[in-house]
Amino acid sequence: PDLLILDEPIAGLDAKSVRVVKSILELHTQRGGSVLFSTHIMEIAQDLCDRIGIINKGKMVGIGTMEELRQQSNKIGASLEDVFLRLTEQDTSVNEIVKKLRESFKTRNL
Numbered sequence: 272p273d274l275l276i277l278d279e280p281i282a283g284l285d286a287k288s289v290r291v292v293k294s295i296l297e298l299h300t301q302r303g304g305s306v307l308f309s310t311h312i313m314e315i316a317q318d319l320c321d322r323i324g325i326i327n328k329g330k331m332v333g334i335g336t337m338e339e340l341r342q343q344s345n346k347i348g349a350s351l352e353d354v355f356l357r358l359t360e361q362d363t364s365v366n367e368i369v370k371k372l373r374e375s376f377k378t379r380n381l
Contacts, residue, residue: 273303273304274305274306275299275304275307277306277307277308280292281293281310281315282311293315296308313350314350314351316351317337322335325355325358327358332358332359333354333358337351341354344357344358
């Protein structure tokens with residue numbers, strides 16, 4: 272088929288199987304095919320995808336190349352994870368959680 276639609280194609284796979292799936296997807300695109308897949312693993316999307324769509328609460332909040340997403344989020348040079356957190360407005364809540372955890376660990380003897 273010209274278009275493969277996959278839902279979490281590497282979820283639960285061991286490292287060797289992930290490599291096999293990635294190779295198959297890359298070969299498919301090199302031969303002119305397209306792949307549309309969902310993933311929660313930002314590094315996979317950043318490494319494999321020419322264009323990325325970010326969905327939050329059922330709405331598309333960003334779409335484009337990695338560079339276009341960085342521009343949309345004002346996160347030049349950032350990872351997809353950082354871009355995702357900014358576009359879904361979760362970056363401040365993550366920072367607050369990390370701050371609270373750091374404060375909690377400062378007061379405890381481990």
